Amino acid sequence: MPSAAAASEADDPTPVSPADVRRTLLIIGGAEDRIGRSVVLKRFVKLAGGRRSRLVIIPTASSFATEVAEAYRDVFTRLRGGEIAVVDPRTRRDSGDAQMIADLDAATGVFLTGGSQVKLSQNIVGTPVGEAVLRAYARGAVVAGTSAGASIMSRFMISLGEEGVTPRQRSSQISAGLGLVEDIIIDQHFDQRGRYGRLLAMVAASPNLLGMGIDENTAAEIRDDRRMTVVGAGAIFLVNARNAITDAAEARRGAPLLVSGAVVHTLPTGSTFDLDAVELTDFVERHPDIEGAVVPATVRAARTAAH
Amino acid sequence: MPSAAAASEADDPTPVSPADVRRTLLIIGGAEDRIGRSVVLKRFVKLAGGRRSRLVIIPTASSFATEVAEAYRDVFTRLRGGEIAVVDPRTRRDSGDAQMIADLDAATGVFLTGGSQVKLSQNIVGTPVGEAVLRAYARGAVVAGTSAGASIMSRFMISLGEEGVTPRQRSSQISAGLGLVEDIIIDQHFDQRGRYGRLLAMVAASPNLLGMGIDENTAAEIRDDRRMTVVGAGAIFLVNARNAITDAAEARRGAPLLVSGAVVHTLPTGSTFDLDAVELTDFVERHPDIEGAVVPATVRAARTAAH
Numbered sequence: 370m371p372s373a374a375a376a377s378e379a380d381d382p383t384p385v386s387p388a389d390v391r392r393t394l395l396i397i398g399g400a401e402d403r404i405g406r407s408v409v410l411k412r413f414v415k416l417a418g419g420r421r422s423r424l425v426i427i428p429t430a431s432s433f434a435t436e437v438a439e440a441y442r443d444v445f446t447r448l449r450g451g452e453i454a455v456v457d458p459r460t461r462r463d464s465g466d467a468q469m470i471a472d473l474d475a476a477t478g479v480f481l482t483g484g485s486q487v488k489l490s491q492n493i494v495g496t497p498v499g500e501a502v503l504r505a506y507a508r509g510a511v512v513a514g515t516s517a518g519a520s521i522m523s524r525f526m527i528s529l530g531e532e533g534v535t536p537r538q539r540s541s542q543i544s545a546g547l548g549l550v551e552d553i554i555i556d557q558h559f560d561q562r563g564r565y566g567r568l569l570a571m572v573a574a575s576p577n578l579l580g581m582g583i584d585e586n587t588a589a590e591i592r593d594d595r596r597m598t599v600v601g602a603g604a605i606f607l608v609n610a611r612n613a614i615t616d617a618a619e620a621r622r623g624a625p626l627l628v629s630g631a632v633v634h635t636l637p638t639g640s641t642f643d644l645d646a647v648e649l650t651d652f653v654e655r656h657p658d659i660e661g662a663v664v665p666a667t668v669r670a671a672r673t674a675a676h
Numbered sequence: 677m678p679s680a681a682a683a684s685e686a687d688d689p690t691p692v693s694p695a696d697v698r699r700t701l702l703i704i705g706g707a708e709d710r711i712g713r714s715v716v717l718k719r720f721v722k723l724a725g726g727r728r729s730r731l732v733i734i735p736t737a738s739s740f741a742t743e744v745a746e747a748y749r750d751v752f753t754r755l756r757g758g759e760i761a762v763v764d765p766r767t768r769r770d771s772g773d774a775q776m777i778a779d780l781d782a783a784t785g786v787f788l789t790g791g792s793q794v795k796l797s798q799n800i801v802g803t804p805v806g807e808a809v810l811r812a813y814a815r816g817a818v819v820a821g822t823s824a825g826a827s828i829m830s831r832f833m834i835s836l837g838e839e840g841v842t843p844r845q846r847s848s849q850i851s852a853g854l855g856l857v858e859d860i861i862i863d864q865h866f867d868q869r870g871r872y873g874r875l876l877a878m879v880a881a882s883p884n885l886l887g888m889g890i891d892e893n894t895a896a897e898i899r900d901d902r903r904m905t906v907v908g909a910g911a912i913f914l915v916n917a918r919n920a921i922t923d924a925a926e927a928r929r930g931a932p933l934l935v936s937g938a939v940v941h942t943l944p945t946g947s948t949f950d951l952d953a954v955e956l957t958d959f960v961e962r963h964p965d966i967e968g969a970v971v972p973a974t975v976r977a978a979r980t981a982a983h
Contacts, residue, residue, distance in 0.1 A: 534841070535867035535891055535911045536942055560842035563870040569942065584842055584932070604842045604932035608940075616944075619961045625891070625911035625944040629956040633915075633940050635843055635876065637923075637932040649936040654926045 390509045394549060394591040398557040398583030398603065399483055399516030403444045409588045409601045414450045416511040416590075417478025422451040425476040427502075429457050429492055430484030430517040437482050450478075456498065464496030473501035478511045481518025487528050489521040490544050499547060506549055519557045519583060524548040527556055527571065532563045536570035536628055538620040543571070551594070553579045553644070559606055560584040572608055573615040573628045579647065582606035587638075596650075597642045607634040609647050697816045701856060701898040705864040705890030705910065706790055706823035710751045716895045716908045721757045723818040723897075724785025729758040732783040734809075736764050736799055737791030737824040744789050757785075763805065771803030780808035785818045788825030794835050796828040797851050806854060813856055826864045826890060831855040832882065834863055837874035843935055845927040848874040858901070860886045860951070866913055867891040879915055880922040880935045886954065889913035894945075903957075904949045914941040916954050 393416055401409040417424055426441050428434040438455045445453055454472040458464040473479065479502055481489065493499040506512045512522070520526050523546040530541025543554075554575075556568045559582030572580040583589055584603025591597045599605050609632045616627040634649065636642055641651035700723055708716040724731055733748050735741040745762045752760055761779040765771040780786065786809055788796065800806040813819045819829070827833050830853040837848025850861075861882075863875045866889030879887040890896055891910025898904045906912050916939045923934040941956065943949055948958040 532870075533867045534870055534872045534889070534913065560840045560873065563839075563841055565841045565872050566867065582841070602932075606841065614956055614959070616959065616961055620944075625909075626942060627944055627947060627956075627959055629941040629943065629947075629949075629959075631940050633938050634936040635933060636936065637927075637934055640934060640936075642936075649921055649934075652921070652923065652934055652936075654923055 390507070392506055392509060392593050393511040394506070394522060395511060395513035395588050395600075396519045396522055396550075396555060396583060396591065397513065397515035397588040398519060398559060398585050400558070400561070400585035401515055401588070401601070402586050403440065407444065407448060409586060410444055411448050412588065412590065412600050413478060413480065413511065413513045414445055414448045418451065420449055420451050422477045423475050424450050424453045424478045424480065425472050426453065426455045426480050426482065427457065427493070427518070428455065428482045428484075429459070430486060430488050430521075431482055432484060434459075437484070441480060441482060458492050458496070458498050461492055461496055464492055464498040466498075469498050470501050473498065473505055476505050476510050478513065479505055481512075481514035481521060483516030483518060486517035486520040486526055486546070487544060489517060490526065490528070490546065494521070494545055494547055502547060503549065512549060516557050519555055521546045522549040523553060523555045524551050525554050525575065525578060527554060527567070530564070530567035533566040534563065536566045536573060536626040538570065538617070538624050538626055539622045540570050541567040550591070552577065553581050556580070556582045558585055560603060565606070568606075569608060569610070569628055569631065570617075570626055572610040572631070573613065573626050574617040576610045576613065576615075579644065580608040580610070591644070595643060595645050597644055599636050599638045599640045601638060603637070605636045605640070607636065607642070607647070608632070697814070699813055699816060699900050700818040701813070701829060702818060702820035702895050702907075703826045703829055703857075703862060703890060703898065704820065704822035704895040705826060705866055705892050707865070707868070707892035708822055708895070708908070709893055710747070714751065714755060716893060717751055718755050719895065719897065719907050720785060720787065720818065720820045721752055721755045725758065727756055727758050729784045730782050731757050731760045731785045731787065732779050733760065733762050733787050733789065734764065734800070734825070735762065735789045735791075736766070737793060737795050737828075738789055739791060741766075744791075748787060748789060765799050765803070765805050768799055768803055771799055771805040773805075776805050777808050780805065780812055783812050783817050785820065786812050788819075788821035788828060790823030790825060793824035793827040793833060793853070794851060796824060797833065797835070797853065801828070801852055801854055809854060810856065819856060823864050826862055828853045829856040830860060830862045831858050832861050832885060834861060834874065834878065837871070839870045840873040841870065843873045843877035843880060843933040845877065845924070845931050845933055846929045847877050850878070857898070859884065860888050863887070863889045865892055867910060872913070875913075876915060876917070876935055876938065877924075877933055879917040879938070880920065880933050881924040883917045883920065883922075886951065887915040887917070898951070902950060902952050904951055906943050906945045906947045908945060910944070912943045912947070914943065914949070914954070915939070
């Protein structure tokens, strides 16, 4: 549920009609390329307005917030972003700071870095800074997050869990996220950390939620809560357990879960997916020799090898 | 396709009618418990006839064939198996040995150990020993295999591949297996080695084949090529990509594959599955306090922790 402020702005019959506002999320699976062609981060800067953008970096998830904020400032500057501010509430009380709110209210792009998503739950969710992020999204600023910054976008956020392919009872834990994404549980570093099992266990217990696993150096670009395209070197994994048979209500702690009949989608760059209908709407093969390929194969292979 | 000998026996209108012969496979995902309650291996001995069984161990996949054969001889003796012979062709020429064939033709149970499945392709598939294994299966002897011994059962056998959740083009390789299982690709150590991606890549390219991933210390017991039950501590994973949209014909080497709309099943002990219809037919929750549980929870947890 959007905050009261965002809801009133959305309901308000202002000059900005719903048809004019394109709401955009860029949800990144962590470890995105920051030194090469930086396809994913370049996309963020472009979506935020390029040279005319006003970017806000929120490094609060990180234990090295100052250093991380400076690193992203350098990247966004190299990628020809516009003005850059840093909003870093270290406590829940910090999150009422007037300058922070003013920066967010002026932003065309907000970027949440990696670190611990629980720090973001602690210091941002349900605070004035958190509400300003929701407002920014509602008025058309792009909101991006990587790793912990990706997880926090879900209403139901995975805060910790185990690795592996087989889903197991009570193998992970849900905390309260920002709720920019209402009906999807987001997991990151998906391929690299083998998180298929924990994501499946989550949606087995809550089949109304779609499971989304995002690989490193890969992003889900979501427009208006519905239309998803894939950016970057890896893939987006989706699982729909709405019609699956499970024993999530009965299985013992640690036991492998029965999940029979879930539908899965692995979506590389070139995919367009309808998150409401839960179906692929378009796919364009990105060959390296075809103009418009997001990353040439040689670059992509080198990039992948580097992680 | 069964060997000529097996086919003629199966087609022959002998006193052994098809209704009397129950063909049984026990396909084990590796690292099965050999020192505790040994639920999986105990099932093998029971299916083979217990004290009246005549067991043949084929340790040819292993680099330490003699030691491995002796270890299994000890376990099967402890589990009250009957007579035990070892058949170990070290070369393709060895596989014509009359004593080996005689042992297999008398067997009520055949057990293929772990090691390298390519050694089994080299020394057994298409040889008289291989044909004797097919004949044993056709006349009702239980054929079991673990790890490499599981993989070799497929007609299309995964001989090598990479780890990870995201399916990638050309991430694994198929060789020729025994063909005890015709339309299923079998992978093992499934949860423990994160083999979801490579299995999905295989069935994306060959959607007529069902993908089966078996966890360690877990077995698929398959009757008459169709009815599967699950034995042991982990789960059996199945993926059906027959109606999935993929770009397996186009994707570049190493690229993440598009696989949209595959149907997956994770099946713990207590599951009964129809492999022809590709659907769950029954499930009984195995609570530790209910009589008939395959492994009590405390034992299972300890067993799992040990691997």
